Amino acid sequence: MKGVNLLLELTEGARADAEARRAELSYEALEERARAARQPIDVAAALAHDPGHTHVIAEIKRSSPSKGALAEITDPAALASEYAAGGASCISVLTESRRFGGSLDDLRAVRARVDVPLLRKDFISDEYQLLEARDAGADMVLLIVAVLQPERLRELHAFALDLGLSALVEVHDPSEIEHALAADARILGVNTRDLKTFEMHPERFAQLRSQIPAGVVAVAESGVSQLADVERYRADGADAVLIGEALVRDGEPQKRVREFGAVR
Numbered sequence: 561m562k563g564v565n566l567l568l569e570l571t572e573g574a575r576a577d578a579e580a581r582r583a584e585l586s587y588e589a590l591e592e593r594a595r596a597a598r599q600p601i602d603v604a605a606a607l608a609h610d611p612g613h614t615h616v617i618a619e620i621k622r623s624s625p626s627k628g629a630l631a632e633i634t635d636p637a638a639l640a641s642e643y644a645a646g647g648a649s650c651i652s653v654l655t656e657s658r659r660f661g662g663s664l665d666d667l668r669a670v671r672a673r674v675d676v677p678l679l680r681k682d683f684i685s686d687e688y689q690l691l692e693a694r695d696a697g698a699d700m701v702l703l704i705v706a707v708l709q710p711e712r713l714r715e716l717h718a719f720a721l722d723l724g725l726s727a728l729v730e731v732h733d734p735s736e737i738e739h740a741l742a743a744d745a746r747i748l749g750v751n752t753r754d755l756k757t758f759e760m761h762p763e764r765f766a767q768l769r770s771q772i773p774a775g776v777v778a779v780a781e782s783g784v785s786q787l788a789d790v791e792r793y794r795a796d797g798a799d800a801v802l803i804g805e806a807l808v809r810d811g812e813p814q815k816r817v818r819e820f821g822a823v824r
């Protein structure tokens with residue numbers, strides 16, 4: 561399947577890049593540094609349902625496999641400041657370099673500039689990558705159920721929590737929700753992008769929402785291009801929306817984040 565193959569390719573590439581960094585900095589040395597880094601923020605609390613407001617997770621995304629180049633972001637920290645000023649509840653920093661053009665340096669630069677919770681958005685399959693996330697200032701990491709065996713998902717989720725990190729556990733279908741909940745996910749993201757065709761299926765969020773228990777943060781990911789899309793996800797029960805392309809292409813990201821966040 562093209563989509564699964566793409567996810568595997570992205571995951572393998574991210575793992576190879578992390579292995580190269582590990583050759584420069586050992587696991588043990590990184591762990592010592594990571595555990596001494598600032599204490600992460602509790603992101604589940606920051607994204608908990610708010611009747612007066614939709615939490616916006618605003619993404620820093622230069623390019624993507626589906627669209628190619630999206631925006632020339634020379635100063636990710638400046639864009640993050642705009643997002644924060646617009647009231648973003650969390651900022652997602654894509655650190656994958658091969659297809660998304662991101663880096664851990666982007667994450668570090670953003671951390672140095674803003675105080676809002678940060679998501680390290682990458683294709684994580686190894687503990688070393690979780691240590692890197694905490695060391696670079698992340699509060700939350702992405703774990704994609706489609707590329708992790710159930711036991712591996714449980715291990716990585718538990719290790720993230722042990723490091724004080726939160727985890728956004730990403731699902732695409734009902735069986736993946738079961739695996740996510742079995743791993744004790746507290747923040748669940750439904751990605752409505754079909755990774756086989758790259759088509760958007762916003763109705764998937766509503767289809768899966770009833771399987772997400774009360775008390776678990778429900779995030780609708782991908783495909784927001786206008787206010788009506790946020791209103792729809794909100795009406796379908798989203799506590800938070802994760803938005804990339806629409807914000808990086810917008811000339812007024814601060815204004816746009818404020819507008820999207822005002823949806824109730």
Ligand SMILES: O=C(O)c1ccccc1NCC(=O)[C@H](O)[C@H](O)COP(=O)(O)O
Nearest residue numbers: 624625626781782783784802803804805
């Ligand atoms: O964006 C892609 O083309 C993509 C392809 C394969 C795997 C992941 C991909 N995107 C990651 C994301 O989850 C999105 O960046 C995020 O949900 C924001 O989506 P959007 O608002 O549609 O840019």
